[in-house]
Amino acid sequence: MPKHDLACPHLGELTPYQSARRIGGSGDVWLNANESPFPRDPMVMDVSEYHRYPDHGPAQVHTAYARYAGVDPSRVLALRGADEAIDLLVRGYCRAGADRILLCGPTYGMYELCAKVQDAGIVDVPLDADDRLDVEAICAVNNVRVVFLCHPNNPTGNALNHADLEAVIAHFAGRALVVVDEAYIEFCPERTVVPLLETHEHLVVVRTLSKAFGLAGVHVGFLLAGADVMDTMRKIVAPYPLADPCAQIALHALADEGLARMRREVELLAAERDSFAAALDTLPCVAHVRPSATNFVTATFPRVETAWAALLADGIVARRMPHPRLADAIRFTVGSAADMQRVLKALAPLPGD
Numbered sequence: 001m002p003k004h005d006l007a008c009p010h011l012g013e014l015t016p017y018q019s020a021r022r023i024g025g026s027g028d029v030w031l032n033a034n035e036s037p038f039p040r041d042p043m044v045m046d047v048s049e050y051h052r053y054p055d056h057g058p059a060q061v062h063t064a065y066a067r068y069a070g071v072d073p074s075r076v077l078a079l080r081g082a083d084e085a086i087d088l089l090v091r092g093y094c095r096a097g098a099d100r101i102l103l104c105g106p107t108y109g110m111y112e113l114c115a116k117v118q119d120a121g122i123v124d125v126p127l128d129a130d131d132r133l134d135v136e137a138i139c140a141v142n143n144v145r146v147v148f149l150c151h152p153n154n155p156t157g158n159a160l161n162h163a164d165l166e167a168v169i170a171h172f173a174g175r176a177l178v179v180v181d182e183a184y185i186e187f188c189p190e191r192t193v194v195p196l197l198e199t200h201e202h203l204v205v206v207r208t209l210s211k212a213f214g215l216a217g218v219h220v221g222f223l224l225a226g227a228d229v230m231d232t233m234r235k236i237v238a239p240y241p242l243a244d245p246c247a248q249i250a251l252h253a254l255a256d257e258g259l260a261r262m263r264r265e266v267e268l269l270a271a272e273r274d275s276f277a278a279a280l281d282t283l284p285c286v287a288h289v290r291p292s293a294t295n296f297v298t299a300t301f302p303r304v305e306t307a308w309a310a311l312l313a314d315g316i317v318a319r320r321m322p323h324p325r326l327a328d329a330i331r332f333t334v335g336s337a338a339d340m341q342r343v344l345k346a347l348a349p350l351p352g353d
């Protein structure tokens with residue numbers, strides 16, 4: 001059969017998202033995907049109804065997440081990870097070949113990838129030298145349909161300034177959706193923009209159970225928004241967005257005991273992060289450790305290739321980022337105390353500049 005390229009032409013040059021799993025690596029300390037180091041407990045599941053399709057909703061998960069997030073259940077949509085929320089928002093709001101998204105790099109790579117898949121344009125208004133939003137430059141951009149703000153931002157690790165967020169959200173009322181990706185918000189819960197949902201119909205908040213809740217393998221995320229956005233999302237979402245085992249695990253995680261556990265683990269990880277960051281900062285081979293409000297620490301190295309080689313030689317898989325501004329940086333997920341000691345031990349002998 002002759003080879004015909006029937007795929008959409010704009011996909012020809014597209015590189016798939018370089019997820020930590022796709023990049024792979026070899027080692028025994030995995031600090032490359034911002035996953036939780038805490039294993040989950042075994043769980044008994046009711047499989048008796050698995051000959052039927054799952055709930056389209058699923059209403060119980062929506063109610064449980066709404067209770068946790070402090071919103072009305074009508075504002076919650078459970079999905080296959082925050083990634084599906086990002087994809088649906090681009091598909092629902094950007095016409096192929098016509099509309100554009102705005103992002104502030106360096107930031108999470110899926111905003112760009114989803115835009116490219118949709119054949120939407122991308123306007124990048126870089127974060128400033130202190131990793132803050134350049135509010136003036138962002139608000140000077142016309143004709144974008146979706147503005148993605150990652151708060152706290154991956155891979156820089158900082159939470160965005162609240163006044164800056166409010167200014168951008170206010171500016172785009174009636175002009176574009178503003179999507180605040182709060183994948184790491186459990187590490188700084190007081191910084192959430194969820195209260196602004198009440199007064200801003202064009203605001204969307206994206207959340208996940210993959211990070212602080214330690215459920216990356218279950219891959220459940222949430223989209224929080226007002227009635228209009230929800231209406232659009234319900235038109236394009238897959239008929240059964242959550243498999244029932246995922247819904248059952250999500251419910252378990254969102255019950256009182258699950259929430260208490262998540263908060264305990266966040267506290268442990270935040271303490272580990274702070275002591276790791278402080279120790280990293282004292283090493284001669286490290287130039288700068290960025291402050292982090294997340295479960296990862298991004299540091300720059302005068303000789304990044306040497307640092308990277310030392311980590312690999314010791315079986316430590318961390319993350320390099322493709323963004324030119326982070327060419328000399330390595331991002332470390334905060335793992336167990338033993339994992340972080342391994343990192344420090346691998347880097348300690350390296351000389352400075």
Ligand SMILES: Cc1ncc(COP(=O)(O)O)c(C=O)c1O
Binds near residue numbers: 150207219
């Ligand atoms: C900022 C940000 N948003 C979304 C995601 C994806 O989350 P999920 O696992 O729920 O798809 C990630 C994963 O690393 C992330 O860093």
